[in-house]
Amino acid sequence: MPDIKHFNPEIVLDEAIQVFWRHGLPTTGIQALVSATGVSRSSLYATFGNKDGLYAAALDRYIAQHSTPAFAHLAQASAGLTSIEEFFAGLIEVRCSGPVAGWGCMVTNAYAGPECADTGIRTLLEDHHHMLQSAMRAALTNAADLGQLQPSCDLDASAAVLATLAYGVNLRSRAGADAQTLTDTVAAALAPLRAPLTPQEQPPQ
Amino acid sequence: MPDIKHFNPEIVLDEAIQVFWRHGLPTTGIQALVSATGVSRSSLYATFGNKDGLYAAALDRYIAQHSTPAFAHLAQASAGLTSIEEFFAGLIEVRCSGPVAGWGCMVTNAYAGPECADTGIRTLLEDHHHMLQSAMRAALTNAADLGQLQPSCDLDASAAVLATLAYGVNLRSRAGADAQTLTDTVAAALAPLRAPLTPQEQPPQ
DNA sequence: CGTATCTTGGAATGACCGTTCCAAGATACG
DNA sequence: CGTATCTTGGAACGGTCATTCCAAGATACG
Secondary structure (H helix, E strand, O other), rough: OOOOOOOHHHHHHHHHHHHHHHHHOOOOOOOHHHHHHHOOHHHHHHHHHHHHHHHHHHHHHHHHHHHHHHHHHHHOOOOOOHHHHHHHHHHHHHHHHOOOOOOOHHHHHHHOOOOHOOOOHHHHHHHHHHHHHHHHHHHHHHHHHHHOOOOOOOOOHHHHHHHHHHHHHHHHHHOOOHHHHHHHHHHHHHHHHEEOOOOHHHOOO | OOOOOOOOOOHHHHHHHHHHHHHHHOOHHHHHHHHOOOOOHHHHHHHHHHHHHHHHHHHHHHHHHHHHHHHHHHOOOOOOHHHHHHOOOOOOOHHOOOOOOOOOOOHHHHOOOOHHHHHHHHHHHHHHHHHHHHHHHHHHHHHHHHHOOOOOOOOOHHHHHHHHHHHHHHHHOOOOOOOOHHHHHHHHHHHHOOOOOOOOOOOOO
């Protein structure tokens, strides 16, 4: 008997992500979401409760769509330090060029906004951080198994450093930081972790 | 002939800093600023132009009052790596305990908000970043002179890493990150830069 | 086809937004 | 003391905010 929704909530969330990601939670009005999604106020409220609920759902989906796949790739890749370099290279490319250049990371942005005080959002941020750090730790473990790391390297602590550094990269990209500069910074953070090259790995002089 | 201001603009800025720092630019209304400063709308507009002008002046003063002294101390301190450790220790203490715990850094917050798109604000952020990085570089130079660093350490690149890491620390503190965890993370970032202890520096076994 | 049930568009709500305006008050010189 | 000039408090501005409400539309079962 009942009518069914005339729109796909997941697609609506994808469009809401764009708006929230670009403009932030407080600066985004309901009208902007109505215009971007093509769905009326009533339907948005019936589906997501209110603006904060829509934002929470959008952030959750952002993590699932953008963060989680990158973390999974980082954790599963078997190239050791190269995988970490590729993770950061992909991050910097997205942040500094292409359609979302200058938007930063929606999660990182959420840290600095009033939404960070919300309990539900805080949980998403904490889960995200744990996933990032675990993935980084897994990649470092892999690198250690490949003999790429200094034996003295503390894997957990190094994972925390690299995860924290990623937030800084996301922030700096919003101010227009140069991609090459960010890449060099990441390289400098990885360099001291690296084991000295064995003789047969030495590049020809 | 003219009347003079009935308030001290610098004190008003100090109170505006508190409000903007805590709640962010978009979430702060003029009324909140009027209440916090005790100065009427007219006077605020006559003195600072508009809300964005007041915010820009507040951010500028925040940097002068909070960032610049810490950077100056970092750059001038002669204790090498210990000075860097103390810089981060002070940062983490302010972020995680005391009256502004959980507020993060007003500059770091500005990176993630819509104000980052403003040219004047962007200039303040860029100047701030340059000051932070230069101070870090100066402290590292000092550490190198004291023989505390690996000879292979790239001072410029390491300064960029530590500066970027500081943004991450500021962000994570807003989500309630544990102070000890942040301290450990900073220690892990500094550890691989450190030169091996010379025999006479070895602690007694 | 009728009807029960949910969805939808759009108007209406009251509150607050940043900003402007003006009369009243305060000042310091002549 | 008068007066020119700036400051100040507070009202008033149109616009936008998030949210609610309701009638009209769409659906799918009987």
